[in-house]
Amino acid sequence: MTDIQHLKPDQMVSVRDLFGIENDLKVPAFSQREEHVPEIDSAYRFNVDVTLAILSGFVQNRRVMIQGMHGTGKSTHIEQIAARLNWPCIRINLDGHISRLDLVGRDAVVLRENKQVTEFQEGLLPWSIQRPVALIFDELDAARPEVMFVIQRILEREGKFTLLDQNKVLDPHPYFRLFATANTVGLGNLSGLYHGTSMINQAQLDRWNIVAKLNYLSAEDEANIILSRVPSYDTDEGRKAIDSMVALANLTRRGFEAGDISTVMSPRTVIFWAENMQIFRDTAAAFRLSFLNKCDVAEYSTIAEYYQRCFDQELPESESISAWFD
Amino acid sequence: MERHEVLQQKLEHWCAASIRAIANQATVHYRGHQLLIDDKLLGIQAPHLQLDLATHDNTKLRGVADGIALRLIHSEQDLHGRLKPVSELQQLVFELLEQLRCEALAPERMPGMRANLRQRYLYWANQAAASKLVENSVCLLIFSISIVSWSRLQKEIIPALIEDLIEGTRFSFSSNLRECLSAMLKSKHDQRRFAEHALQIAAEIELMVESVASDEGADSQAPQNLKKLLNSAVLGSQWFDSDASKLQAGLAEGFAVSQVSTIDSASSDFEYQIYCRDYDKVVIATESIRPAQLTKLRTQLDKRLRQQSVNVHRVGRYLQQLISQSKLSGWSFGEEEGYLDAARLSRLLCSPDEIRLFRKEQSKPASDCIVSILIDNSGSMTHHNEAIAALVDTLAKALELAQITTELLGFTTNEWNGGQVLKQWVSDGKPENPGRLNSTCHTIYKAAQTPWRRARPAIAALLKSDSFREGVDGEALQWAAQRLENRPEANKILLLISDGSPMDSATHAANGDRYLDQHLCRVAKDIERRADINLCAIGVGLDLSAYFQESMSISMDNALDNPVLFSIAETLHRAV
Numbered sequence: 036m037t038d039i040q041h042l043k044p045d046q047m048v049s050v051r052d053l054f055g056i057e058n059d060l061k062v063p064a065f066s067q068r069e070e071h072v073p074e075i076d077s078a079y080r081f082n083v084d085v086t087l088a089i090l091s092g093f094v095q096n097r098r099v100m101i102q103g104m105h106g107t108g109k110s111t112h113i114e115q116i117a118a119r120l121n122w123p124c125i126r127i128n129l130d131g132h133i134s135r136l137d138l139v140g141r142d143a144v145v146l147r148e149n150k151q152v153t154e155f156q157e158g159l160l161p162w163s164i165q166r167p168v169a170l171i172f173d174e175l176d177a178a179r180p181e182v183m184f185v186i187q188r189i190l191e192r193e194g195k196f197t198l199l200d201q202n203k204v205l206d207p208h209p210y211f212r213l214f215a216t217a218n219t220v221g222l223g224n225l226s227g228l229y230h231g232t233s234m235i236n237q238a239q240l241d242r243w244n245i246v247a248k249l250n251y252l253s254a255e256d257e258a259n260i261i262l263s264r265v266p267s268y269d270t271d272e273g274r275k276a277i278d279s280m281v282a283l284a285n286l287t288r289r290g291f292e293a294g295d296i297s298t299v300m301s302p303r304t305v306i307f308w309a310e311n312m313q314i315f316r317d318t319a320a321a322f323r324l325s326f327l328n329k330c331d332v333a334e335y336s337t338i339a340e341y342y343q344r345c346f347d348q349e350l351p352e353s354e355s356i357s358a359w360f361d
Numbered sequence: 362m363e364r365h366e367v368l369q370q371k372l373e374h375w376c377a378a379s380i381r382a383i384a385n386q387a388t389v390h391y392r393g394h395q396l397l398i399d400d401k402l403l404g405i406q407a408p409h410l411q412l413d414l415a416t417h418d419n420t421k422l423r424g425v426a427d428g429i430a431l432r433l434i435h436s437e438q439d440l441h442g443r444l445k446p447v448s449e450l451q452q453l454v455f456e457l458l459e460q461l462r463c464e465a466l467a468p469e470r471m472p473g474m475r476a477n478l479r480q481r482y483l484y485w486a487n488q489a490a491a492s493k494l495v496e497n498s499v500c501l502l503i504f505s506i507s508i509v510s511w512s513r514l515q516k517e518i519i520p521a522l523i524e525d526l527i528e529g530t531r532f533s534f535s536s537n538l539r540e541c542l543s544a545m546l547k548s549k550h551d552q553r554r555f556a557e558h559a560l561q562i563a564a565e566i567e568l569m570v571e572s573v574a575s576d577e578g579a580d581s582q583a584p585q586n587l588k589k590l591l592n593s594a595v596l597g598s599q600w601f602d603s604d605a606s607k608l609q610a611g612l613a614e615g616f617a618v619s620q621v622s623t624i625d626s627a628s629s630d631f632e633y634q635i636y637c638r639d640y641d642k643v644v645i646a647t648e649s650i651r652p653a654q655l656t657k658l659r660t661q662l663d664k665r666l667r668q669q670s671v672n673v674h675r676v677g678r679y680l681q682q683l684i685s686q687s688k689l690s691g692w693s694f695g696e697e698e699g700y701l702d703a704a705r706l707s708r709l710l711c712s713p714d715e716i717r718l719f720r721k722e723q724s725k726p727a728s729d730c731i732v733s734i735l736i737d738n739s740g741s742m743t744h745h746n747e748a749i750a751a752l753v754d755t756l757a758k759a760l761e762l763a764q765i766t767t768e769l770l771g772f773t774t775n776e777w778n779g780g781q782v783l784k785q786w787v788s789d790g791k792p793e794n795p796g797r798l799n800s801t802c803h804t805i806y807k808a809a810q811t812p813w814r815r816a817r818p819a820i821a822a823l824l825k826s827d828s829f830r831e832g833v834d835g836e837a838l839q840w841a842a843q844r845l846e847n848r849p850e851a852n853k854i855l856l857l858i859s860d861g862s863p864m865d866s867a868t869h870a871a872n873g874d875r876y877l878d879q880h881l882c883r884v885a886k887d888i889e890r891r892a893d894i895n896l897c898a899i900g901v902g903l904d905l906s907a908y909f910q911e912s913m914s915i916s917m918d919n920a921l922d923n924p925v926l927f928s929i930a931e932t933l934h935r936a937v
Contacts, residue, residue, distance in 0.1 A: 254470075278470035286382040293387035295378040333931070336371075337378045344379065344427070347473035 039069055039123055042167050044210060050090065053119050054081045062094050064120040071123035071168065073114045078263030080256055082112070088247035089116050092212055093169070098190050098242065100175065100215040103249035104228075106301020109216040110173050112249060117169045122212070124169040127159060129178035131231065135185050140200065155201055164189060164196050167210030175215040176232040183239055189213065190242035220246065227297070257281045257302055265309040276318065279345040280305055286341040287326075296334045300326055319350060327352065366902050366914045369394075376426035383474075384433035393907025396429060405432055407460035408453075409485040409507070424481020427474045428464055435463040436552060444556045450499075450570060451563035457507050458559040462549050465514035482511055483520065490523050498530075498573050505530040506566060513546050538565045633835070633880045634796025637782045640775055643840075646806045646822035659821035665751050669921040673755055676926045677762030683934035684765060684852070685728035693723045730852035731766040731809060732933065735841045736823065737859035738773035738804065739832035745901055748917040749858065750823035753806075755921060756929065757820065761813045766850060769806035769820065772837035774799040774830045779867030786871070797877075798867040801833055803840055809848055834863040835880035838896075842888055853894045854936055857909070860901035885909055897936035899929065911936045 044063035050056050053064075065072075085101065089112065092099035101109045110126060117124035127138075140158035144151050163170045175183070188194040189207060196205040219225070221235025240246075252260070258281050262269055268277055284300040291299045304326050311321035322342065327350070330338060339353030373391040380389045380396075388399045396403045410425050436459055446452055464482075467475050486508060494500045505527040512519045519527075534542075545558035647655065694702060699721035708715045734753060736742075742749065757767045779786075779798045786795050806823065807816035838857065845853045863877035885908050888896045897911040905912040913932045915925055 275470070279472070282468065282470040286379075289385045290378060290382040292385075293378075293381040295381060336375055340375045340379045340423075341382060342473075343423070344383070344471050344473040344477070347476045 039071070039166050039168075040208070042069070042123075042210075044120075044122075044167070048120070050086075054086055054116070056081060056083050056086055058087070060087075060090065060094075062090055062120065065122060065167075068121050069123055071125060072121050073118040073124050075118045076111075076115055078260065079108075079111065079115045080252075080260050080263075081115070082249060082252065082256075085112055085247045085249045086116065088245050089113055089214070091245060092214060093117075093120060093122065096192055096209075096212065097244040098192075098213050098215075099245045099247060100217065100240075100243040101247050101249050102217050102220050104299065104301065105218060106303030107249050107252070108302065109249050110171055113169065113171055113214050113216070122169050122210075123167060124171065125159065125163055126171045126173055128173045129175060129183075131177060131179055131233075133178055133182060135182055138182075138185050139198065142200070160185070160189075161196065161198055161205055164205055164207045164211050166208050168208075169212040169214060172213075172215040174217060174232075176217040176219050176221055176229075176235055178233075180233055180236045180239070183236070186213075187239060187242065190239070215243065228299070252302065254278070254281045254285060257284070257305065260302060261306055261309050264306050265313065267313065268309060276312075277309065280308060283341055283345040286344065287338065290337065290341065295337050296330065298326075298330045298334070318346060319348065323350075323352075366900070366904055367916050370904050370906070370914050372422050376422050379423070380426050380430040380433070383427070383430035386433055389433075391906060392910075393904065395907075398433075403429065404438070405429055405456075405460065406453075407457045408489075408503075409457070409482055410460065421481050421484055424477040424479075424484075427467070427477050428460065428481065431463040431467055431474075431478075432460055435466050440552060441556075444553075444560065446560060446563055448567060450503075450567050451560075454503065454506060454563040454566050455556075455559050457503075458510055458545070458562065459552075459556070461507070461510050461514050462552075462555050462559075465549050479515070479517065482515075486511075486520075486523055490526050495526060499570050501527070501530050502566060502569060502573070506562065509534075510542065510545075513542065514549060533569070535565065535569075538562060541565065631879050631883065633876075633883070634794065635836075636786055636795040636798050637800070640781050640800030641802075642775065642800070643803045643805065646771075646804050646819045649828075650822055650825055652818070654825070655818040655821055658824045659818050662747070662750055662754065662821045662824060665747055666754065669751060669755070671755055671921055671923055671926060673759050674762060675923065676755070676759040676930065679927055680759055680765065680930045680933070681726055681728060681763035683930055684730055684763065684937060685726035687724040688727040689722050690725045690727070691723050692720045694720045696721045728763060728765050728852075729850050730854065730937075731768065731845065731848050731850040732760055732854045732856055733768040733770060733809075733841050733845050735837060735855065735857045736769070736771045736806075737832050737834065737857070737861070738771040738802075738826075738829045739859075739861065739864060740829050741860055742901070743826040743829050745860065745917045746824055746826045746829070748921070749901070750820060752921055752925075753823065753858070754817075754820045755926065757807065757813050757816070759926065759930075766809050766848070767807065767813070768809040768841075768844065769816070770837075770841050770844070771804040771806060771823070772834070772840070773802050773804075773828065773832055774865060775802045776800065777830050777866075779865075783867045791871075795871050796868070797833060797836070797865070798871055799831065799833070799865045801836055802828070802830075803837060809844075831865040832859075832861075832863055833865055833868075833877060834859065835877060835884040838881070838884045838888060842891075842894055845894055852937055854933055855888065855894055855896050856933065856936075857896075857898040857905075858901065859898065859905065860903055862908075882908055895936040897932050899932070 042065060044065050046064055046066050047061040048064045050058045050060040050062060053062075089099055089101070091097050093116070099113075101112065103109045114124055114126070116122075136158070138158050138160045140156050140161060142153045143156045145154045145156075146152075147154075160170075172178075172186075189196050190213065193207065196207065197203075198205060217232075217235075218229045219232050221237075221240050223234045224230060224232050258274070258277050261277050261281070262274070268274065284302070284305050287296060287298070287300045290296045308321055308325040311325050312318055315321045315324070319342075327335065327338060335350075335352040339350040342348070342350050343353070373394070377390050377396070381387055386398060388397075389403075390397060396405075405428075407428075410428050441459055444455075446455055464478050467478060486504075489495060489504055495504055508519055508523060508527055509531060511517065541558050541561045545555055545562065548554040548558065650658075694705075695717040696719045697716055699719035702718055702720040705718045709718055734756065736749060736753065753769060757769060760767045774780075776799065780800065782800055783798050786792070786798055804822075806819045807813070811819075834857070838855070841855055845855060863881050865877060868876060885896060888894055889910055895911075896909060898905045898909040898913075900912060900914040901917055902914065904914050911932060913928060915929075
């Protein structure tokens with residue numbers, strides 16, 4: 036790793052130019068790309084509110100947490116903003132087995148002059164805190180709440196970080212930034228969709244300055260994202276198909292809210308569906324492989340009804356039709 | 362007929378699900394073939410959306426569902442209600458124009474929805490064109506305005522046959538009416554502006570009707586006739602003439618009336634009375650039948666059970682999956698993670714590679730639940746009694762496998778047509794509003810504490826149907842609920858199996874036909890409101906959703922199989 040400790044944002048860029056958002060805000064950015072800066076996805080569409088929330092995190096050094104259902108592109112959203120600002124960015128995927136040692140660092144046996152010695156090796160947390168890095172904690176609500184107290188102090192702005200193992204106190208780099216994403220707002224798995232999430236301690240949740248919600252996009256935005264991922268559909272017919280796909284995805288979401296089905300189509304699923312359509316050349320087959328097979332058999336008929344509405348075509352799974360003809 | 366009921370219920374379920382998703386209205390559901398929103402009847406009365414219940418055709422029901430969903434999205438009910446004209450004829454025209462407007466707003470991205478709407482509308486139009494109603498000039502006028510507006514709003518071509526039929530009427534449209542039509546078409550995105558033009562059209566139509574009426578010189582009879590005609594046009598049931606459809610429509614109407622009246626007003630002034638309790642009794646099934654006969658009946662039932670293809674253990678596991686909750690019980694040792702198990706530390710010393718040193722708390726499924734099955738023992742159930750006995754026996758066994766307690770109860774009356782109680786009432790000089798005029802007979806087939814194995818002969822007593830008479834469902838539900846109250850289980854489910862509405866001829870003759878119906882509705886509602894007991898119902902070839910929030914219908918035509926029991930398990934699960 037080349038050391039990026041001394042890097043600083045050295046230019047101001049306009050939000051309007053960079054993200055296509057109607058706003059006069061100017062934000063600091065790095066002029067040079069570095070190995071930790073994510074790749075730019077030129078097709079990515081920014082959600083105005085969430086982009087502003089994340090940018091305020093970058094500009095004002097706020098701690099921003101983004102909550103949203105799966106497949107809405109929460110982490111990608113932060114990554115893509117960092118990519119356009121040339122801001123180094125590191126994602127840490129939290130899970131129930133991440134311990135304090137994983138984050139802070141541990142004593143490890145290393146070879147020095149052909150002798151085994153124990154040496155403290157810094158974890159990612161102390162490493163990032165001393166550098167101009169945007170650190171993203173993915174799936175914050177999957178981590179064990181007691182472990183997450185490790186980051187309690189750095190959640191405060193200018194909060195120092197004490198390395199107990201080395202008797203050192205670290206000052207955060209002025210351009211260190213912290214973000215988190217989660218499926219729930221830390222109140223546990225209320226919808227039954229997010230098995231394995233835990234409750235977030237409220238004192239911890241309280242320290243996040245900004246909690247932004249990224250739920251589903253408008254139908255037009257979603258269709259545009261899909262088109263940009265599968266450009267071969269950019270014909271009149273293809274656009275029609277994609278509009279219908281998005282309409283179907285919206286029906287599953289409302290059906291989920293009403294309690295009729297227990298699986299929702301995320302934008303990610305719709306993208307998979309469009310990609311699978313290119314492979315199989317058959318809308319229904321691709322739909323089955325990308326979504327229907329993930330659903331409970333008892334819900335096939337309801338989903339088949341949604342499908343009929345959007346494509347004017349019966350799925351063979353539809354019980355209503357088979358019941359009809361025998 | 363029975364299969365049709367089951368299918369109808371499924372279709373309604375899917376259509377309601379589609380409406381909920383399309384219109385984003387989570388509270389829409391069917392009860393007794395009526396669409397309710399927030400437990401109130403939907404007031405959508407456009408003729409082409411009135412469904413004849415005998416045509417249980419998916420595509421047509423889909424069209425109706427889509428029409429209703431679009432109406433919910435695009436039309437403000439309040440505004441529509443405020444703008445509504447006074448005269449009934451104008452109301453009808455206004456209503457159907459508003460509905461057509463909403464249907465014209467079907468999104469491009471849902472071609473299937475457009476196809477459904479088109480199919481439904483054309484089906485209705487063809488039926489109407491073929492019926493006698495269009496021979497009446499008023500109806501033909503309304504029909505024509507509906508067709509013309511539809512074709513122009515949807516940009517569709519009118520089928521040649523209908524074109525011929527309405528040509529004359531269409532020609533008679535005044536220039537004023539034509540202008541209104543064109544203006545109306547331009548404002549289909551704006552309910553208020555559209556309504557202004559629609560109201561003008563409605564007024565024009567009424568003028569035309571009046572002139573037609575005066576031409577025909579039937580002034581005196583016109584208003585009454587008109588009302589009758591309008592009713593038929595609104596209900597749509599007049600379009601069809603088969604007996605089955607009339608029966609169905611009548612049934613549905615009965616349900617709807619009793620249901621609405623209990624929901625809205627009758628609950629306050631309706632009072633249920635019992636004329637005499639002296640002859641009521643509770644019997645234990647095994648005590649009224651000789652043991653030798655019970656053995657014979659059980660053999661008969663076992664023979665039937667062997668013929669069915671049900672995997673009871675699988676049903677039991679499914680029930681457990683659905684109904685039981687996980688409870689911590691005991692420890693599991695030798696785990697690779699968890700709490701450190703002190704007793705195993707010595708192993709670590711002996712073999713440092715040993716990592717199974719931890720213990721975890723185990724969770725096991727436990728179902729603290731009782732299901733009380735209340736069986737309608739009315740005379741009509743005699744046809745099904747072997748099938749019902751087989752169903753109940755299998756269900757009780759499966760529930761017991763899932764560690765769920767069961768209770769089997771039955772209800773009927775002691776005598777046909779009033780019996781002793783009626784005689785007493787007659788000798789008392791027939792006082793008014795006597796209330797229930799028969800004595801009830803409640804049977805216990807299997808009490809909660811009796812295990813299924815020991816209750817086997819008693820379950821066979823269900824086959825002895827000579828004591829099956831009439832049925833007072835409401836009181837039976839109260840009795841079963843009362844028995845449940847005293848049980849220690851945390852989850853209590855009351856499952857009613859019935860093939861019809863409550864019936865007692867003497868009571869109905871003295872109190873009116875809906876007396877027992879109303880009581881059942883009220884009792885069901887009371888129990889549904891209670892937090893401790895969950896109520897659900899199985900209709901044998903009949904839709905019971907008018908009475909119960911959670912109901913399913915099953916067909917007894919075929920042998921019992923796994924899917925039927927699975928769906929019963931799901932109904933029980935939904936009720937919890």
